[in-house]
Amino acid sequence: MKYPLDRICVKSGILCPSCQRKVETGAVDIDEVKVMKALMDIEEKHKVLKSGEYVKSFMAGDQLILILRNGVEQGELEEVSKHLSRELDAKVKIIIETGDMRRLIEQVISPATLLGVNQVWLPDGSEIVNVRVPRRDRRYLERNRNTFEELIAKLTGRKARIIFE
Numbered sequence: 001m002k003y004p005l006d007r008i009c010v011k012s013g014i015l016c017p018s019c020q021r022k023v024e025t026g027a028v029d030i031d032e033v034k035v036m037k038a039l040m041d042i043e044e045k046h047k048v049l050k051s052g053e054y055v056k057s058f059m060a061g062d063q064l065i066l067i068l069r070n071g072v073e074q075g076e077l078e079e080v081s082k083h084l085s086r087e088l089d090a091k092v093k094i095i096i097e098t099g100d101m102r103r104l105i106e107q108v109i110s111p112a113t114l115l116g117v118n119q120v121w122l123p124d125g126s127e128i129v130n131v132r133v134p135r136r137d138r139r140y141l142e143r144n145r146n147t148f149e150e151l152i153a154k155l156t157g158r159k160a161r162i163i164f165e
Contacts, residue, residue, distance in 0.1 A: 001043055002053040003036050004028050010036045032057050035066065038087040046083065048076040055097050058154065061147030064090040065108075067155075069097040101156055105131055108151055112137035115165060119158075129160045138164050 003010065009019040010033055022028045035057045043049045052072040058065055066084070068077075077094045084092040095107045106114045115132040122128065131152060133141060141148055145162055152160035 001049045042083050046080045060151040064092045066094045067097050104155055112140040127158050129158045131162045132165055135164045
C-alpha cells in the first residue's frame with residue numbers, strides 16, 4: 001500500500017524532515033500516523049491492501065473514517081475494517097475514493113439505502129446537498145444523524161442534510 005509518509009517514519013514514530021513538513025503544513029494530520037501504523041501492521045494478513053493507496057482518515061463522532069483508492073474493492077474490506085476496529089479501539093468505516101458524489105454518499109450511509117442526492121442552491125449563493133433516504137432505514141441514521149451530515153460535508157465540501165422520505 002502507498003502512504004503519504006515514509007514507512008520507516010511511521011513504524012518508528014520519529015518523522016524525517018520531509019514527513020515532518022507534511023504534518024506541519026496540514027497535508028497529513030498527526031493522528032493519521034497511528035492509523036497508518038495499524039494499516040502497515042495488518043497489511044501482511046490482508047493481501048487486498050497491497051494494491052491500494054491511503055488517502056486520508058479522520059474521526060467523525062465515534063467513528064474513524066478511512067479513505068482508500070486504487071485497486072481495492074468495498075466487499076473485500078469488511079474483514080479489514082473489523083480488524084482495524086479491534087486494533088484502534090474505534091468503529092472503523094472504510095470508504096473507497098471516487099469522483100462520483102452519489103457513490104461516495106452511498107458508502108457513507110450504508111447499510112441504509114440512498115434514494116437520491118439533490119443539490120439545493122440557496123439565495124446567499126451557498127449550496128446544500130439533500131441526501132434522501134427511505135423512512136424504513138431511519139434506524140441506521142437517526143441516532144447519529146448529525147455525525148453523518150458532518151461526514152458527508154467533510155467529504156463533499158458542501159453542507160449536507162439527510163431527509164427521510
